[in-house]
Amino acid sequence: MLILFIISSLSISAFDTPNDAGGSVTLKFSYPSPFISGEIMRKEEGKEFERMVAVSPSDTYWIDNSVEDGVKYYYQVVLTTEEDVVASEPASVISSPQWFHKGRTTMLIVVLLVCGLILFFIKQAKGGKELYIRRIAGLEAIDEAVGRATELGRPVMFIAGIMDIDDLQTIAGITILRRVAKKAAEYESQILMPTSRSLVMTAAQETVKEAYYDAGRPDIFNPNNVFYLTDDQFGFAAGCDGIMVREKPGAIFMMGSFYAESLILAETGHSTGAIQIAGTAMPSQLPFFVTACDYTLIGEEFFAASAYLSKDPLQLGSLKGQDWGKAMFFALIVVGSVLATFGFTIIKDILIVQ
Amino acid sequence: MKRQVPLIITFIVGVVMVIQYFIPRQPFAGLFDTFNRWFLVIAVFALLLGLLNLLRLHVNKVKKIDKGWGYSVVLLSGLVATIFTGAKWGIGTGTPFNYIFVNIQQPMGATMFALLAFFIASASFRAFRARNIDATLLLVAAIIVMLGRVPIGNILWNKLPLIADWIMTYPNTAGQRAIMIGIALGTVSYSLRVILGIERTYLGGE
DSSP: OHHHHHHHHOEEEEEEOTTSOSSOEEEEEEOOSOOSEEEEEEEETTSOOEEEEEEOTTOOEEEEOOOOTTOEEEEEEEEEOSSOEEEOOOEEEEOOOOSSOGGGHHHHHHHHHHHHHHHHHHHHHHTTOOOOOOOOHHHHHHHHHHHHHHHHTOOEEEEEESSOTTSHHHHHHHHHHHHHHHHHHHTTOOEEEEESSHHHHHHHHHHHHHHHHHTTOGGGOOGGGEEEOOSOHHHHHHHHHHHHHHHOOSEEEEEEEOOTHHHHHHHHHHHTTOEEEEEESOTTTHHHHHHHSSEEEETHHHHHHHHHHHOOHHHHHHHHHHHHHHHHHHHHHHHHHHHHHTTOOHHHHHTOOO | OTTHHHHHHHHHHHHHHHHHHHOOSTTTTTHHHHHHHHHHHHHHHHHHHHHHHHHHHHHHHHHHTOTTHHHHHHHHHHHHHHHHHHHHHOSSTTSHHHHHIIIIIHHHHHHHHHHHHHHHHHHHHHHTOOOSHHHHHHHHHHHHHHHHTSHHHHHHOTTHHHHHHHHIIIIIHHHHHHHHHHHHHHHHHHHHHHHTTSOOGGGTOO
């Protein structure tokens, strides 16, 4: 009677692991709890079953990553009970790689929608349509900060974060650097830029050099002013603090990716009396910059800086598209919240990305 | 041509990186990791550039006895000592290199990190001055959260930890998420500008 019960409740199902690069199948099984030992067996067409892995009553699935694509495999679960050894019916499966990750369909739709909006507004801007962009105080203050440093006869200091050139925030920082360096060159001022990564140093040297050439002042460009300090986070913070205290820059720009060193830098800069403008997309560091700096570019404002400063219609068009994307998300949040209040979680379920 | 080639490379790599996120099979699977490994290799070689820049700058400073040349001597001595001990005796436990790392490098890093406590105090003092309604709201919220996170808050009033948790879970999370959504859209927009070559300032062009 017990054996019959075990056999009837013993089952195994095998299917190709979804959304993978192939070479993997997933097994799901169910069995009654009273058994001494359990094993998953596997065989290929025309071959004998071989033991793959031992299972315990708490196991409900197992992923076999040792299969070949296109080969048919049979799986069965074998249990040893106090009375007998029982085996499930074999389940067959063929593994294959997928061309599309179905768990990321929503992400693809959102990306296409946002990119579509951005491209649409870029096209509109190309057609000569006037686009309104709100004033960003932190960006308006760049010229004022460089001017003030010049009046004081002090250098301008620029820190592009502590991450490497593969970080988008570092690239955004370097685009702002160009504007700052050009202004500094026009005012015949010097720009000091310690970096914590060698690749950032080379990119920044090139950017500052170009900016000085653009301003018609290549003669006052000093390549030694863009220099490498250290990769070490707090070593870099200590080095920058030392430069701030010794050189007393009139303006300090902190634009890039920052971590725990953000407040150390911003407070030291504040204590030297420099006008400080910061920009980052690190939400955890924003409160520190807001507190210690005169102006802070918060997240999206930081990425919008180059478009805002260049006034290039194509770039401004992309900002407009971004704003419409924000409106789309706002609508989704409102509708989703109202529906969730009445117990419908459809929006939340749709937006889950694997 | 100097500008076109990097722009074409950026476009191709950018598009491939977007596509690989949605296609799990080969040759796209693992492409992200492969590109990251390539970047690491390039970054390691670039480290040499940084080292040479550091050496050149500080050797010149010492040679010319420029302002602050003493700091350069300390830096160069540390650099030479670390490289020499590491190359001669290795970097394992008990080696001079490890001694330098554990007894000089680590305490100096920890000291810088510890400075944060004092900087947070001075920054908070400025931020929490009740100059207007917004600053007053910030001050009240901060006091509740700070008291709610320490045992004395619970002794003063047992509802304080609950209110602190509510502030952190709802208004604070809502604000953070608003910023996060803006950052995500900004990232998409900026990436698109870079991929399409509209944003090329980082290459040295306008």
